[in-house]
Amino acid sequence: MPGGKGAASAAAQTAPTEPVKGASRCLVIGPEKSASGKVLMLEATADGPEIHLHGGGFDNAGFGSTGWGIPTMGRGAQHGWLLVSGSSEAGTTFAEKLNPKNRYEYWYKGAWKKMDHRTETFRVKDGAPVTHEVAWTIHGPVIAWDVENGTAYSQQMGVHGRELDTWVAFAEMGRAKSLAEFREKGVDRLGWNLGACYGGEDGTIAYFEGGALPKKAAGVDPRLPTPGTGEYEWTGFLTRDEKPHMIDPKQHYFLSWNSKATGWSQEGDNARIGATFRTWLGDRLAKKGEALTLLDMRDINGKLFNALGAVDRNQAAPDFFAPYIRAAIDVSADPEVRRAGEYMLGFNGLYQDRDGDQRYDDPGLTLYRTWLEVAPRMLFGDDMGDWWSTIDTDRYLTYQSSLLLRAFQGDAAGAPLAVDYFNGRDRTAVMIDTIKSAVAEVRARFPGKDMAEWKQPIFWKYFDASLETPDRPQMAEDAPEHRLSAVMRLGPTMAPHNGGESWVGLMEIGADRRALYSVVDAGGQNLFIGPDGKGNPHLADQTMMHETNELKKIDLSPERIGKNAKSSLTLEYRPSAR
Template identity: 30%
Template sequence: MLLPVPTPAAAWVQPDAGAPAMETVTIRRDPWGTPHVYGDTSYGLFYGFGYAMAEDRLYQLEMARRSGNGTVAEVLGADFVATDVATRTGTDIASIRRQMAALSAEDRAMFDGYAAGINARIAEVLAARDRLLPREFVDAGFDPQRWTAEDTALVWIGLILQRFFGGTMEVANLALLNDLVAARGERIGRQIYDQMRWRDDPRAPTIIRQPAGADEASSVPVAPKPATRATAPLRPLSSSGAVAFRAAQVALSGLAATEGMPTASNAWVLGPERTADGVAILHNGPQQGFTNPAFVAAIGLHGAGYDLTGMTPVGLLPVLFGTNGTIAWGSTVGSLDTNDSYQEQLNPADRYQYRFNGRFVAMDRRTETIRVKGEADRAVVLYATVHGPVQSWDLPNNTAYTIRRSWHGAEVETMLGWAKAAQASDWTAFMTQAARVSASITWFYADVHGNIGAAGLGALPRRPAKQDVRFPARGDGSMEWQGLLPFSANPKAYNPGAGYFASWNNKIAPGLRADGAVFGLVDRVNEITARLDGNARLTREAIWDVGNAAAHADLNIRYFRDGIGRAAAALAPDNPARQAADAVLAWDMQLTDADRDGHYDGPGVTILQAWLSAMAEAVFADDLPPAILDTLRDLGYPAPGGRTPGSVRPAPVASLLFNALRGGAAGVPQHYDFLNGASADAVVRAALEQAVGQLRHRFGADMARWLTPAAAHRFSKVNAIGVPWAAADRTAALYQNRGTADVQYVLRPGGMEMCSLMAPGQSGFVGADGRSGAHGDDQITLFERGACKPQAVGAAQLATGSATEKTLAVPRDR
């Protein structure tokens, strides 16, 4: 099939006089629908990439584009105005255009080719709309729009960087501190705060372990210790200010509509000394939400300096998770602090002026027009200070909150670093590209020579010593960044002494302090490391099954199982509380439904949940304000018939409770005694007896009937920020806390092997008759079994035997 599409002049290098008038691009698909694109130039290769993605995911591409440029309300209505405003607030379109204009011809060719390939498919679809136009366009009443090179950059910024790499917890931390101090007074309120949002727990598991060996970098960036008291303390956050900030975060990240996703990713990489095959093996499960279709799509690119196979979010040029046959790479969300909120003091006479360096300065302002389906256009005025865009206002306290991101102005460079890493053949070249990435991300590496590596990426600000990174910085000029640290300051390790790396978005390295996650001994990465530690050489099947076990693990029981058993040991064997403890001890700590009766196997999880709830009330109800206590009551388990969380973490109460029970042995100093002088065993036993009494009242005396309904796994029809991008949800039998996609690479010299899982399937196409494409849900069965499918890696592996083949002709007309 020939698709003559003009090529922009800057998109390719001048061919020789004898070169053919057209470049031929071939798309071969494997039996699971994965497209492999073969082309000679960057423009042609990415033309085929864009075309193939548009074949599989045209509606998803359209909604990714609109999610990135802030035009969702134009086609879906007023419910998405706040989403569009949040997207445009954080996007500096003038900066993006400058970055795009500065691209080399070769780099620009990727953007132009990708857009042209999508547009070629759009033209095809509109010419045969009854057969090719996805149903979602028909239902919503609009057609796909032409794609531009700029759109690709905006998808990266608006849908990826802002949502996955652009947040902070600093304002929420300030709100928590304010509430605690108001309820308990300055001294006790701060003590409790420090036990809920601690600076550093040296016992927290880390991706890069210490002490560092000769092959392991020991330079770990840590936040400076704050001054005992800032010369001018931060103003408190009012209740209306807290609500406004939360609303801004929901609009930015889609937290409400997307049911708490995205939340995480996991990865483990083993060196040859830890595998039965004697080669490096990399496993990656990026967790970017469970959507229909998957947030990522599979692709192979062969030619123009690329020979890779992998997966990447829809609408992106870089293949974020993949292999080129020599190296493999993956990632998890980073824990380095590259963003700061600033508290701006407003002029009482003019809320659009803020104090900076001793005087009030006018905010920058621009007006954006938001088109709204079925309504008049809305003019929205957006404001910014020297630190960045205004995210929310707290007018009762005469303040506003802005955000500064170290990757601002380097968004395109960050994307190119990720894209070019796919061409690296060794750790040094890989790190050269890593140095270009300004957003906080943890990269993992393995190669066919048996080397493995990990690095925390992101441009690290050099902050003033008096800044406590847990809270907003003062915007008056006293807490300005002193430039950025060099990439050499980022934590990184190569061929570690442990023989492996493991991450489930835990702490990157010892000594790290940041404003977000409170890293402690309670961490779900322990579900991975518990299966990797030891001297055994693991088979590739066992390495894959680490993910299956983690996907079904109860993330709370590990930290309380022995304590429950110890507290109940003195009770008589026929005591119901002792029997409940014995049931917990007998439980395999997995959330499974082997007999398919619709309930988790055994009463263990039911007893644990009831005990955790009883402990939250018994230990914290007299110490915490009701609104804060409510956050500890939600244990985070997936609800049968309800929402499917993006990825479960240990319950919010688990870390706080674990530290309280350990007292002086905790890694976080316990200056405030939540147990009120009682022994840990006595508190655990009393809560167990209370929980058992409640369960006997609810279920009866027969413990075999104390069963919790098992939650089904739902693939949502909305994308990672809550924008609908499919006609309907899909479901699998049982919730699994696994990756949006899962992929494993066995880096055997001369024969890379790749196995992957990406449910529901490669295709998102739904025709006007409501029927899905052939590969819309063909991986759900694999998902339910925890299995993977073999996937071709290099160009040669798919040269013959592919399921389908299509040839595109791309003109080289200038």
């Protein structure tokens, strides 16, 4: 029976079991910044199979999100296309006013309206059946109940009822013969909020925000549930021209990483995007890049991996805080503060172990990473306890370092904070105190060692989490993994953590360069293990390639595919006569 003790219980009903994972980034370089004069495209995203379709109007290869059955991004007949999850406001949580006499009725436009509801029973092998109640209002499924306070929370999503449209959009984006077809038959058909990145053999690059994005009633606060009594309904959806889009931008490149497409677009519930958002490094590298090659793009991918933006989304380069750290160095009489500050400013933001000693190369990394935890605790803790961090607990996109930067920027921040968390103290004095505390915290982890030796152990990616040891730590953001190939010792059980996403795709878009370079750490679709306990030959053959940022070539020429094939199987379907 749905119920609970107030809003806290309702919130608990909707809390995810672990943070959302697997979002994507795309970097598209226009011909003006490319050595070959061709468009360059780079993607990194979640794990999933690779698919090559040829025939029936299809001639594309790429990544297929699990369950879709077709490439959702990759290399098409005359273009490349990549996708990222959108961060726009694509849904609304409505607070439904319940009938005190019947919790399955809610007040809507002056009358009690009945919910659709049923109880599903799931049979469990060797266990008791499990029942789950499903209820639906005019807005969408009920996701939480607060019967005690006469409220149910339902969720209206633009994608509801448009799921198959999204599948059609994926198919049409892959087989489009022009940019116009890509947009009209593909992007405009999307129900799911996605960003579509395009690069054509003719040198055109483009970005389109897709999905059914609602126009909300005036005056509602999207951060809070909207009253579901009928006065605050959606008034329609954004048209194609009202959604963010651009063709051949003047900077000759663009980067999207589940980020806001524009400064004016409304952020979704899970988006908290500030100055230190993880696009900082990719934007810097693309902006200064000239005559870029495929190898340059692979190098950019390695750096983006090593900045940890895919895993620890609170990381940001120390130079964001450089003016305030430098001021502390200049006025402090404490030699440890000055030395630690210099080390922090010398850290380039990349988690690298180039000498292979299983420790990160730079003591500034250790100090700065610790400072990013110590400084907000000291600055915000007396006013809000640990809320500065717990508010991000279940969010994929975190905001802590951006909030810290806004505090130090003061009135110069893009959106100055309304509260003086320094409590009247000089900002430089507070910076000195935070550096002192960070030094004290790190020193305790390296007893008897000089600051130059404060190099923390590298993080490891465990494919069998039961093997984790304190000297080979896993990142806190990584959910424990028990990959069957690792558990059965058919593949690597662990690897140094490169910080990257699972699938990487790289393309140069030319008529004479019809290939996709890619790697996927879990073997893509080749995850089969037979009853005899033997795995597919490709079960884990890309795992260590992925860790070292190596890519394989997927040729799209039918002649070369046939020439290089190890084996082939033809399936012929002949429907029976009616």
